[in-house]
Amino acid sequence: MKHFKIFSFTNKTNVIIRLALAMVLFISTAAKSQEIQDTKDVWNKMESIIKNVKPVTFRNKTYNILQYGAKSNGTFNNTEAIKKAIKVCSKNGGGIVLIPKGKFLSGAIHLENNVNLHLQEGAEIFFSTNPKDYPLVHTTFEGTECMNYSPLIYAYQKTNVAITGKGTINGQANNDNWWSWCGKDTYGWKDGMPKQQKDIENLMNMAENGIEVPERIFGENHYLRPNFVEFFECTNVLVKDIKIINAPFWILHPMKATNVTIDGVAINSHGPNNDGCDPEYSKNVIIKNCSFNTGDDCIAIKAGRDADGRRVGIKSENIIVQNCKMYDGHGGVTIGSEMSAGVSNVYVENCIMSSPNLDVAIRLKTNSKRGGLIENFYVRNIEIGEVKEAVLKVDMFYNVHGNQEGKFIPRIENISLENVKVKYGGKFSILATGYKGSPIKNITFKNVIIEKVDTPFSIENVENLKLINTYINGKIIENYEN
Incomplete structure (x- = not known):
C-alpha cells in the first residue's frame, strides 16, 4: 500500500511536470507565433500605405520654355519665361514644362496645378543668389511658419505637381552668399557680417507669444535662408530622377503635404542645415532609390x-x-x-x-x-x-x-x-x-x-x-x- 502511494504520487508528479513543460512550450510557441504575426502586420501596413499613394499623371502636352522667351546663355534671367510657361500649361489643363539641355539662370519658380517641371538630361537650372529674386511667401524656417523668402522651387496649395528628369537644379549656395548667414566662420561668416541668430530668436518669440503667421514678416533685410524645394499644403507630388546641389538651407521639404513620392533623386550639398529631405506635418510620403550626401x-x-x-x-x-x-x-x-x-x-x-x-x-x-x-x-x-x-x-x-x-x-x-x-x-x-x-x-x-x-x-x-x-x-x- 505504501509502495502504491509512492508510485501514484510519482506518476502525478510526472504528469504535472509534463503538463507544465507542455504549457511552457505552448506559451513560448504562441509568443513566437504572435511575434511573427506582429512583424508581418507591421510590414503589411507599410505595403497598404504604398498602395494608397496614387501616381501622378499629366497630359501629354509639352511647353518648352524656349518658346516663352527663355535663353540658355548663362546670364539671362529666365524667371518670367519659366513662369509664363507654367501658367499657360496649367491653364490649358496641365502637362510638361520642359527645361531643355542648357544652363538657365532663374529666380524663384512657383509651380501650378497639373504641371510637371521636366529637366532634360544636360539641363541645369542655376538659381540666383540675389535675395531680391525670392518674394515674400508663406513658408517656414526650422519648423516655425512665417513670411519669408520664397523657396527656390515652391508649390502652395497645389494638386498633381512634379519635378522630374535627368537634369540638375543648382542653388549656387556657398560661403560667399546664403551659407554665411548661419553665422559660422566655417561657412564664410566674418565679424561685422549679417547672420540669422537674431531673426531666429525673434521668430521663436513670435510663435511662443501667439503672433499670427501673416504678421511674422522676414524676407528682405532679414537673414533666414530659404528652403530649396517646398511643397506647401500640396496633394499628389512627385520628385523623380533629378540631381540637386548647393542648397541654401533644407533641400526637399514636403510641408503639410499628402501622397508624396521622391524617387531616384541624387542630393549632394554640404552647406549648413542642408538636410536632404524633411517631410513635415506630412502623410503618406515615399522616399526611394535616392542618394544623400549632405551637410546635415x-x-x-x-x-x-x-x-x-x-x-x-x-x-x-x-x-x-x-x-x-x-x-x-x-x-x-x-x-x-x-x-x-x-x-x-x-x-x-x-x-x-x-x-x-x-x-x-x-x-x-x-x-x-x-x-x-x-x-x-x-x-x-x-x-x-x-x-x-x-x-x-x-x-x-x-x-x-x-x-x-x-x-x-x-x-x-x-x-x-x-x-x-x-x-x-x-x-x-x-x-x-x-x-x-x-x-x-x-x-x-x-x-x-x-x-x-x-x-x-x-x-x-x-x-x-x-x-x-x-x-x-x-x-x-x-x-x-x-
Whole structure:
C-alpha cells in the first residue's frame, strides 16, 4: 500500500511536470507565433500605405520654355519665361514644362496645378543668389511658419505637381552668399557680417507669444535662408530622377503635404542645415532609390517646433524610406528635433549607410520644449559600413539654440531594428537617454550584428529593451539590465 502511494504520487508528479513543460512550450510557441504575426502586420501596413499613394499623371502636352522667351546663355534671367510657361500649361489643363539641355539662370519658380517641371538630361537650372529674386511667401524656417523668402522651387496649395528628369537644379549656395548667414566662420561668416541668430530668436518669440503667421514678416533685410524645394499644403507630388546641389538651407521639404513620392533623386550639398529631405506635418510620403550626401541629416522627419507645432497639431505619419544610400550627414534617417505635433509610423528598409562623416545611422532627437510623441519606427535589412557615434541614438535632451528645457515632456516608444549589419559601429551600438518619468519604451534589436563598436550601450531610462539574436563585437548579447 505504501509502495502504491509512492508510485501514484510519482506518476502525478510526472504528469504535472509534463503538463507544465507542455504549457511552457505552448506559451513560448504562441509568443513566437504572435511575434511573427506582429512583424508581418507591421510590414503589411507599410505595403497598404504604398498602395494608397496614387501616381501622378499629366497630359501629354509639352511647353518648352524656349518658346516663352527663355535663353540658355548663362546670364539671362529666365524667371518670367519659366513662369509664363507654367501658367499657360496649367491653364490649358496641365502637362510638361520642359527645361531643355542648357544652363538657365532663374529666380524663384512657383509651380501650378497639373504641371510637371521636366529637366532634360544636360539641363541645369542655376538659381540666383540675389535675395531680391525670392518674394515674400508663406513658408517656414526650422519648423516655425512665417513670411519669408520664397523657396527656390515652391508649390502652395497645389494638386498633381512634379519635378522630374535627368537634369540638375543648382542653388549656387556657398560661403560667399546664403551659407554665411548661419553665422559660422566655417561657412564664410566674418565679424561685422549679417547672420540669422537674431531673426531666429525673434521668430521663436513670435510663435511662443501667439503672433499670427501673416504678421511674422522676414524676407528682405532679414537673414533666414530659404528652403530649396517646398511643397506647401500640396496633394499628389512627385520628385523623380533629378540631381540637386548647393542648397541654401533644407533641400526637399514636403510641408503639410499628402501622397508624396521622391524617387531616384541624387542630393549632394554640404552647406549648413542642408538636410536632404524633411517631410513635415506630412502623410503618406515615399522616399526611394535616392542618394544623400549632405551637410546635415540625410532624411529628417519633422512635425513643427514648440508652440508652433502644437498650434498646427498635424502629425507626420506613414513615412517610408526604401532602397536609399546615405553618405555624409549628421544622421541617416532621423526624427526631429522639430517634432512637437508628433511622428507615427516610419518604415525604413533595404538601405545602405556608410561614411566616416556619418554621425548616426538612426536618430531620434527631442527635448522638453518640443513635447510630442514619436512612435512606431521600424527598420529592417540595413547595411551600415561606418558611423562615428552610434547605430541608434535616442535623445530626449537634445540641446540647440540655448535653453531647451520646458514643461512638455516628450514620449518615445516602439523602435525596432531587424536584420542590420554594421562593420564599424563607432562609439555606441545604442545611445539612449530618456526621462525617469517618461522612459523610452520598447526598443527591439533582432538579428543585428555590430562590429568594432567602442561601448555596446549607454542607456538611461529605457523600458523594455529586447535583444534577439544580437551580436556585438562578436559576442551574442541576450539581455541588458538598465
